[in-house]
Amino acid sequence: MLAGVALRAAARLGDGVTAPVLDRVLRTLASRHRRAFEAMAEMREAAVLIDPVDQPVAFLLSVGPQPRLRVAAKDAPADAGIRGPLVNLMDLLEGRIDGDALFFRRTLSIEGDTALVVGLRNALDGEDIDLVADLAGLAGPFRLAVPRLRREAARLTGMLEGARALLLAPVMGRLDALERRIATPAPAPRSSRPGREI
Amino acid sequence: MATRSLLTLGPVLFNWPVDQWRDFYARMADEAPLDVVYLGEVVCSKRAPFFEDAIPDVIERLTAAGKRVVLASPILVTTDRERKAVRDLVEAGELEVEANDLGAVAQLAGKPHAVGPFVNVYNEATLGWLASRGATSVSLGAEMPAASVASLTQEATRLGVETEVQVFGRVPLAISARCYHARVHGLHKDGCQFVCGQDLDGLGVETLDDQPFLAVNGLQTMSHTYLCLAAEIAELQRLGVGRFRLSPHTVDMVRVAKGFRAVLDGERAGGDLAAELAGLVTDAPLANGFFHDAAGAAYIGSHERMTA
Amino acid sequence: MAFELICPAGTPAALRAAVDAGADAVYCGFRDETNARNFPGLNFSREELGEAVRYAHARDRKVFVAINTYPTAGNLAPWHKAVDDAARLGADAVILADLGLLDYAARKHPSLRLHLSVQASAANAEAVTLFRDAFGVQRVVLPRVLTVADIKGLTAETGVEVEVFVFGGLCPMAEGRCSLSSYATGLSPNKQGVCSPASHVRYEPRGNELISRLGDFTINVFGADEPAGYPTLCKGRFAAQGADAGYLFEEPTSLNALQLLPELKKAGVHALKIEGRQRGKAYIASVVQTYRKALDAFERNGKVPNVDLDAVVEGARETAGAYQKSWR
Numbered sequence: 061m062l063a064g065v066a067l068r069a070a071a072r073l074g075d076g077v078t079a080p081v082l083d084r085v086l087r088t089l090a091s092r093h094r095r096a097f098e099a100m101a102e103m104r105e106a107a108v109l110i111d112p113v114d115q116p117v118a119f120l121l122s123v124g125p126q127p128r129l130r131v132a133a134k135d136a137p138a139d140a141g142i143r144g145p146l147v148n149l150m151d152l153l154e155g156r157i158d159g160d161a162l163f164f165r166r167t168l169s170i171e172g173d174t175a176l177v178v179g180l181r182n183a184l185d186g187e188d189i190d191l192v193a194d195l196a197g198l199a200g201p202f203r204l205a206v207p208r209l210r211r212e213a214a215r216l217t218g219m220l221e222g223a224r225a226l227l228l229a230p231v232m233g234r235l236d237a238l239e240r241r242i243a244t245p246a247p248a249p250r251s252s253r254p255g256r257e258i
Numbered sequence: 259m260a261t262r263s264l265l266t267l268g269p270v271l272f273n274w275p276v277d278q279w280r281d282f283y284a285r286m287a288d289e290a291p292l293d294v295v296y297l298g299e300v301v302c303s304k305r306a307p308f309f310e311d312a313i314p315d316v317i318e319r320l321t322a323a324g325k326r327v328v329l330a331s332p333i334l335v336t337t338d339r340e341r342k343a344v345r346d347l348v349e350a351g352e353l354e355v356e357a358n359d360l361g362a363v364a365q366l367a368g369k370p371h372a373v374g375p376f377v378n379v380y381n382e383a384t385l386g387w388l389a390s391r392g393a394t395s396v397s398l399g400a401e402m403p404a405a406s407v408a409s410l411t412q413e414a415t416r417l418g419v420e421t422e423v424q425v426f427g428r429v430p431l432a433i434s435a436r437c438y439h440a441r442v443h444g445l446h447k448d449g450c451q452f453v454c455g456q457d458l459d460g461l462g463v464e465t466l467d468d469q470p471f472l473a474v475n476g477l478q479t480m481s482h483t484y485l486c487l488a489a490e491i492a493e494l495q496r497l498g499v500g501r502f503r504l505s506p507h508t509v510d511m512v513r514v515a516k517g518f519r520a521v522l523d524g525e526r527a528g529g530d531l532a533a534e535l536a537g538l539v540t541d542a543p544l545a546n547g548f549f550h551d552a553a554g555a556a557y558i559g560s561h562e563r564m565t566a
Numbered sequence: 567m568a569f570e571l572i573c574p575a576g577t578p579a580a581l582r583a584a585v586d587a588g589a590d591a592v593y594c595g596f597r598d599e600t601n602a603r604n605f606p607g608l609n610f611s612r613e614e615l616g617e618a619v620r621y622a623h624a625r626d627r628k629v630f631v632a633i634n635t636y637p638t639a640g641n642l643a644p645w646h647k648a649v650d651d652a653a654r655l656g657a658d659a660v661i662l663a664d665l666g667l668l669d670y671a672a673r674k675h676p677s678l679r680l681h682l683s684v685q686a687s688a689a690n691a692e693a694v695t696l697f698r699d700a701f702g703v704q705r706v707v708l709p710r711v712l713t714v715a716d717i718k719g720l721t722a723e724t725g726v727e728v729e730v731f732v733f734g735g736l737c738p739m740a741e742g743r744c745s746l747s748s749y750a751t752g753l754s755p756n757k758q759g760v761c762s763p764a765s766h767v768r769y770e771p772r773g774n775e776l777i778s779r780l781g782d783f784t785i786n787v788f789g790a791d792e793p794a795g796y797p798t799l800c801k802g803r804f805a806a807q808g809a810d811a812g813y814l815f816e817e818p819t820s821l822n823a824l825q826l827l828p829e830l831k832k833a834g835v836h837a838l839k840i841e842g843r844q845r846g847k848a849y850i851a852s853v854v855q856t857y858r859k860a861l862d863a864f865e866r867n868g869k870v871p872n873v874d875l876d877a878v879v880e881g882a883r884e885t886a887g888a889y890q891k892s893w894r
Contacts, residue, residue: 095578095614099607155579155847166794169776175606175764182607185846186577334740335690336716344692361692378686378742378756380636383666401745401754402639409639431746432739432800435711436894438814442806447894462807463814465784472746474806479739479815481749547752553781554749 082129090127092194099183100127106176109138112146123180140172152181154189263495263522265515266294266422268375268505269330271301271430272475273455276308282506283316287323290515294501295320296356298330298347300376302437302476303340304450306332317353328354331362333376334433334477356397367391375399375424375503376433380406382413389417397422397503400429400485403551404493411498420500425487426514426535427505428460428542429554431472432479439476458508459541470542471555483545483555488531490549491521509538529560568865569827570837572630572729573854576608580847581618581629587851588858591628593661594618594843595759600648601632602685603843604759612651619656628658632843634683635759636664646670653678661707662686663742672701682706684731685742685756691723698726705729707839710821711740714829714889721834728834732823733853733875734841736887738800738816746799750781762798778802793818820875822884824860827870830889 090097105124111134112118120132132138142149148167170177267286270279286292297316299306317327331344347355348365356372357363363377368391375397379385385396396414398407398421411421439461440450454461460473460480473480484507487494491502502522504514517534520526536544547556573589575581584592595601597609610618615631622629631652637645645667652660653675660678662668663685671680684707688694697703705727708717721728739746741755748754751766762780770777774790778797785802788794795801795818805811821841823830830838838861840853856873863871875884887893 103606166776166788166791170769171771172768174767174769178764179606181846182576182605182844186579186607188579333743334711335692336712338719341690341692359690359693360686360688360696361690364692364696376743378636378664380664380756381639381642381666383637383642383670384664385666387665387669399745401748401757406639429745429749431749432744434739434815435888436738436815438806442809442814446892448891463804464807466787466803466805466811467784469783471783471804472749474814479746548745548748551752553752554745555782556752 078131082131086127086129089189089194093187093189096183096187096189097127099186100180101125103176103179106139106173107137108176108180109134109136109141110149111141111143112149113143114145121180123176138172140170140174140176142168142170142177144168153184155185155187261500263499264293264420264501265291265519265522266501266503267292267296267511267515268424268427268503269296269298269300270506271428271478271480272458272460272506273302273305273308273452274458275455276312278458279309280312280316282511284319285512286515287319287325289512291519292325292504292515294326294328296328296330296372296374298332300330300332300358300374301433301478302454303332303337303343304447305452305454305476306343326354328356328372330356330374331358333358333430334435335359335361336435357393363388363391370394373397375422376430379410382409385410385413385419386417389414389419393419395420395422395501397424397501400424400431401548401554404490404497404549405551407494407499407549408497415498421498422501422503423487423494423499424485424503424505425491425494425518426503427484427507428473429481429483429485429545429548430478431481431554434477434479437476438474438479442474462541473542481545481554482542483557484535484539484542485546485548486532486535486544487546487549488518488521488535489528489560490546491518491528495522507539513538567836569831569835569861570729571854571857571861572837572839574734574840574843574845574850575618576603576605576843576845577847578610578614578618578621580843580845580850582621583847583851584854585622585625585627587854589627589854591630591658591837592618592622593630593632593839595632595634596648596651598644598648599638599757599759600635600645602634602683602755602759603632604635605844606764608844612655615652615657616655623656629656630659630661630681631657632661632683633667634661634663634685636685636756637667638757642666642670646674649675649678659705668697668701668703676702679704681729683742684709687711687740687742689740691720694720694724694726698724705836707731709741710737710888712888713891714826714833715891717830717835717889718833727836729837729839730823730830730835730889731821731841732826732830732838733821733857734845735798736816736819736821736841736885744800750783750799752781762796767797817885819885821887822875823886823889824857824873825870826886826889827861827864828868 100123103123108121110119118132118134120130120136122128144167299309320327335344344362356374357366358374358376370392373388373393373396379396414421437447437450439454440447443453454476460475463472465471470482473482517531521528521531545555545557548554550558570590572591573584575584575592575594581592595609619629633648649671659681661681661683663683680703682697682703687709688706689709694706707729747761753760753763755761766781768779776788778786780797785797800815801818803811804814856875860871860873
């Protein structure tokens, strides 16, 4: 739900606003999920369109030596595409559901370079990704990104009619919460993974 | 060439009427320039009783015509009856046996024997191990690319073992406990009514887009295309391959054998034979992709080979 | 003795999920062509295998390393190194298929436990005995071509521990003896460790239909709301000449032999194996958990409980496969 609102906001904010944030997000995820990002970096340079079909925008994830995440149009050119309801895509990212089972039931659809999608899915499934915990832990980077996002967003929201401003409000609230957490020491990584402590 | 290349004939893989089967071998004995003939029902043990009575005559006929007969063991051996059949084959001891499953490999230890294309020999270590137990020839699986044929043949030559490569006929791709011929006809394997006997070169299988793809032969799944390595004969000889295997079909196998003999003897260009065979085999195109490390269904022409 | 439950892991996360869900042993492979699930983004680095072994051993579970493709002629080194590294990193067993590699492992690592991979397709007592006597193989994973009756005879005759697949994808063909994938794509389970590789898969919408293609061939066409499947060649829809199109080789079903537990026990089966190193950790966790519970209940009272695995089953259909003669 929250992510959906954020996506609608992202649709209205320009690349200049979202790009630095997405860069930070990706960098933070990379530092917490080294394995998946190494695997992504080892892939040939290619773009995967991740399209939450129930949302107004999509994401373009570039894999290869320098992984990159951008907001994109739903028809942005890409080497492969994966489409499905946002909630299923996020479950998939966090490994809460089985991608194959979803696909068997046609909830997700895949286009283009299947090896790319399968490789990405496998790389991400090999991690214990928890978006909330992961992004809450990214105190440092967000110290820089969040104020800028807020400045730009404020300027933009001033230009939007009331309804759209309302739509953005929850995002702002969430960013406030994140900023408050920044003031406190970052939580320690979850310790339920003794196998990875080496 | 140090030694003369041998032309061999693999076992008939299809369920031919026994009279046709007997006549086929009679003609092979009399007219085809073959050196070795592998004989036996290797696909389905249910078919074997049809041929049992005819086998001694066929062996005699082939032997009298100067052909060496090797008895081929079945591909998939699971039941007690099938196991006994292999045991009997090994213990008969009069003729050389070609092992087509690991159980036969086990039982042939210490005796000179052939290793057939249904035993996985992918590398020189495995080949060496089999040689140490008595293998004198190894027929390589069809999916082997040229580089592997080269490495395997180099090691085989060092050990005094001959390698064999299939150069003509549909390629066996898989074996199953399930009978697909019966399944297509809505029958069960136990009550199959021997419907596989209706398709003397296998039953064609097409994709949903009407593209010919595979062929079903009882428990066996084969290529739709006919493997043809006529244009690769010179290269195979250069690699040191000693035996060249034809797999029987209803096309004129005497003509096929004579064509390959001529190419092996350097009397005819391989490409010329390939062109002739493309005309002779009317129910499917030729393919050679496996040897060129491509999809097995592909035919890589001489031009693509030069530029590859 | 209770059945040993052997579970798949394509990633360290899946391995932890399997262990936590109650696997007795987890099997996995290195991230290269030495194992038969050489899919993009999958499998273990050396470092990860070391961690995996420590994670499992700390919980009294085992790790088996599958090195079950056939080494390429002229390039045996990666397979030798895989065996050496598995031994060095403390794997409880290696799962091998190739005669030459078994010979290497038996000579180089005499104390390393050897399991025979399903890819070796040892389908009768003579073949199994060969591996036992020549290389000291202690366990055989049987190909999915045998009936329960066949298995019973083999177990009694060979004295080798028998492991059978009970859940997951089902090969209708004898494993390790199938070149269908390389016929269509040039890449095969035996050589490259891939069947119907994703690199050659395309999904194409055609009107309301979804077409799945492998190489140059259409493997299936799905109607608008029809459950779809990965275009594994033998699970495709084809038409034999003169017959209607359909699932010629095998329906898109999952093997589930849970109901056969009593018979498998009587047949002397030692270990039950779940297929699916390519599946996500959520799938692994739910299947392993379900099987763990079912096995525990079965060991307690000899009865097989009713369990629901429909949500994760391919095509939402199940079969007992070749274990029952009617499958043939």
